[in-house]
Amino acid sequence: xxxxxxxxxxxxxxxxxxxxxxxxxxxxxxxxxxxxxxxxxxxxxxxxxxxxxxxxxxxxxxxxxxxxxxxxxxxxxxxxxxxxxxxxxxxxxxxxxxxxxxxxxxxxxxxxxxxxxxxxxxxxxxxxxxxxxxxxxxxxxxxxxxxxxxxxxxxxxxxxxxxxxxxxxxxxxxxxxxxxxxxxxxxxxxxxxxxxxxxxxxxxxxxxxxxxxxxxxxxxxxxxxxxxxxxxxxxxxxxxxxxxxxxxxxxxxxxxxxxxxxxxxxxxxxxxxxxxxxxxxxxxxxxxxxxxxxxxxxxxxxxxxxxxxxxxxxxxxxxxxxxxxxxxxxxxxxxxxxxxxxxxxxxxxxxxxxxxxxxxxxxxxxxxxxxxxxxxxxxx
Numbered sequence: 001x002x003x004x005x006x007x008x009x010x011x012x013x014x015x016x017x018x019x020x021x022x023x024x025x026x027x028x029x030x031x032x033x034x035x036x037x038x039x040x041x042x043x044x045x046x047x048x049x050x051x052x053x054x055x056x057x058x059x060x061x062x063x064x065x066x067x068x069x070x071x072x073x074x075x076x077x078x079x080x081x082x083x084x085x086x087x088x089x090x091x092x093x094x095x096x097x098x099x100x101x102x103x104x105x106x107x108x109x110x111x112x113x114x115x116x117x118x119x120x121x122x123x124x125x126x127x128x129x130x131x132x133x134x135x136x137x138x139x140x141x142x143x144x145x146x147x148x149x150x151x152x153x154x155x156x157x158x159x160x161x162x163x164x165x166x167x168x169x170x171x172x173x174x175x176x177x178x179x180x181x182x183x184x185x186x187x188x189x190x191x192x193x194x195x196x197x198x199x200x201x202x203x204x205x206x207x208x209x210x211x212x213x214x215x216x217x218x219x220x221x222x223x224x225x226x227x228x229x230x231x232x233x234x235x236x237x238x239x240x241x242x243x244x245x246x247x248x249x250x251x252x253x254x255x256x257x258x259x260x261x262x263x264x265x266x267x268x269x270x271x272x273x274x275x276x277x278x279x280x281x282x283x284x285x286x287x288x289x290x291x292x293x294x295x296x297x298x299x300x301x302x303x304x305x306x307x308x309x310x311x312x313x314x315x316x317x318x319x320x321x322x323x324x325x326x327x328x329x330x331x332x333x334x335x336x337x338x339x340x341x342x343x344x345x346x347x348x349x350x351x352x353x354x355x356x357x358x359x360x361x362x363x364x365x366x367x368x369x370x371x372x373x374x375x376x377x378x379x380x
Contacts, residue, residue, distance in 0.1 A: 001034050002104050003095040006041015006049070008236075010268070014096055014120050015041065016194050024369045032088045035080070037099025037174070048085045048173060052113030053099055076103035076110070076157070076167035080281030084111055091376050096120055114162035114379035116372075119171045121291050124154050132288045134216035139289075151178070162379045168293030168315025185375055189292055190368035191301050191323065192290035192361040198273045203280040203306060203353060207344045209238045211306075213267070214297050218246030221285030221311065221331045223247060227253050228336035234262055235344045242267045242275050276300065281343055282308040285331045289314025294323065302326065303359050307352045309339045322353040 001007065007018035019042060022032045033048035034041065043049050080100070084092070084107055091106045092115045094100075102124075104355040108115045120130045126140070126147060133140045155178045165185045166172035172184050210232065216222050222245070229239050241251050242264040255263040267275045282301035284290075293315030294302075301308040310316050320328040329339035342348055 001032060001093050001095070002036075002097070002100060003034075003041075004037040004098045004100060005096070006034060006036040006038075006051075008040075008042040013189075013292070015187060016296065018095060020190075020192075020194050020365070021369060021372060024365065025372075028369070028373075033089065035083050035100070035104075037097075050079075050086065052077075052079055070240060075101070076107040077101075080104055081107045081110070083106060089113055091116060091379055093118065093372075093376075096123060098123065102154045102157045106157040107160075109157075109160035114365060115160055116163045116165060116379060117161045119164070119166040119175055119291070122171075122174070124175060125151055130219055130288050132219055133370065137287060163375055165375065167291060168318055170289065170315045170318060171291045183372070183375075183378070185221075187371050188319070188367070189294055189296060189299060190364040191294070191299055191302060191359045192364045192368075193300065197303055198277075200273065200277040200304060205350075206346065207235070207237050207280050207340075207349055209240055209279045209281075210340065210343075211240045211242070211275065211282050211301075212285075213242040213272075213275060213282070213300070214284075215249040216241070216251055218247065219286065219288040220245075220289050221287045221336075222251065224287070224331060224333045224336055225283065225285055226250060227333040228340065229254060229258065229261055231337045231340055233258070235340070237340070238262060240264060240275065240279055242272075256314055259329075276304040276306065279306060281337070282306050283329070284308060284310050284316065285329060285336055286311040286313055286316065287331045292315045292316070293318040294326075298323075298326065303361070305356055305358075307343065307356070309336070309343065324357055325352055327352075 009019045088229040094117045123129045164179045167186045254263045311331040
C-alpha cells in the first residue's frame with residue numbers, strides 16, 4: 001500500500017479507507033506492507049512500514065515546495081526501488097502520491113510488479129488537487145502549458161500502471177486520456193463507518209436541526225450555507241456546524257449573531273457521535289466537483305440514519321438516488337434555501353423518514369474488499 005499519509009481510521013478519508021481495506025485484507029490472510037511519504041500514519045507492532053520523509057509538508061513550507069518539485073521531476077527514487085525490492089510484493093496499490101510521485105509506478109514496472117492505482121482526487125491534473133481557482137468559487141481548467149507540463153511529467157510513468165480504479169465514474173472519465181488501454185474500475189467508497197456506530201435516536205418527526213460537518217471552506221459551500229441560514233429561523237430549525245478551516249471566524253460570528261446557529265468546533269469520538277445525534281438531517285453543499293461518489297461525509301450521514309442534502313457536482317451527483325435519503329441540492333444560496341424548504345415540508349419529511357433503511361455494513365464491506373481482491377488477482 002503506497003500513500004502519502006499512510007493509513008489511520010482516525011485521519012482523513014483516504015487514510016480511513018486504506019486502514020479499513022488493509023485490516024480486512026490481513027483478516028482474510030493477506031500480508032500488507034506500507035510505503036508512506038510522511039510520518040503520522042498508524043504503526044502497530046510487527047507492521048512493515050517505510051516512511052520516506054521525516055517532515056510533513058503540512059507544517060513545513062520548504063517540504064511543500066519540494067513536493068511540487070518532486071511532482072514535476074517525478075523520478076523513480078532509489079529509496080522507493082529499494083523498498084519494493086526488500087518487500088517483494090505480489091502487487092503494489094498506490095493512492096495519493098504527494099511526496100512520492102508517480103516514479104513509484106516505474107520503479108514497480110522495472111521489478112515486474114503490477115500496480116493498481118486508485119484515484120481519490122485531481123492531484124494528477126491540478127497542483128491544488130481541486131480543479132478550482134484560488135478563490136475557491138470558480139472552476140479552473142488546467143493551463144495547457146503550466147499544469148499541462150506537470151501532468152505530462154507525472155503521467156510519463158503511467159505505463160507502469162496495470163489497472164486503474166476511481167471512487168467515481170466522473171473521476172475516471174477525467175483521467176481516461178492518461179491511462180489508455182488498461183482496465184478501469186469504479187470502486188465506490190463503502191457505505192460503512194470505520195468503527196461501529198453508536199445507537200442514536202431516529203430523526204425527529206419534523207426537521208428541527210440541520211447539520212454540516214467538515215472543512216469550513218468556500219469550496220465546500222460553507223459561505224453559501226451561511227447566506228441561506230436565515231431561512232431556517234421561520235422554520236424553527238437550528239443549524240449545527242462542526243469542523244475548522246479558513247471560514248471558521250465567519251461561522252463563529254454567525255453563531256454569535258443568530259441564536260439558531262451553533263458552532264461545535266472540531267469533533268471526534270463521543271463528541272462526533274453526539275453531533276450526529278443532535279441533527280435530524282445533514283447537508284453537503286460542495287461547490288467544487290467532489291471526486292467521491294459517495295464521499296466519506298455522505299457515508300457518515302446516511303449510516304447515522306439521517307436524510308442529507310447533497311450537491312450535484314462531480315462524483316456526488318452520481319450517487320443521488322442510489323441511497324435512500326440522499327437528496328440533490330443545487331450548491332447556491334437559493335438552491336440551499338429551496339432544499340431546506342423541501343425537507344421541512346411535513347409530507348416530504350414523513351416520506352423521507354419512511355424511505356430510510358438500515359445499511360448492511362457487513363455486506364457493504366465484504367463487497368468492497370472482494371472488489372479489490374478481484375482486481376489484484378486479475379493483475380496477477
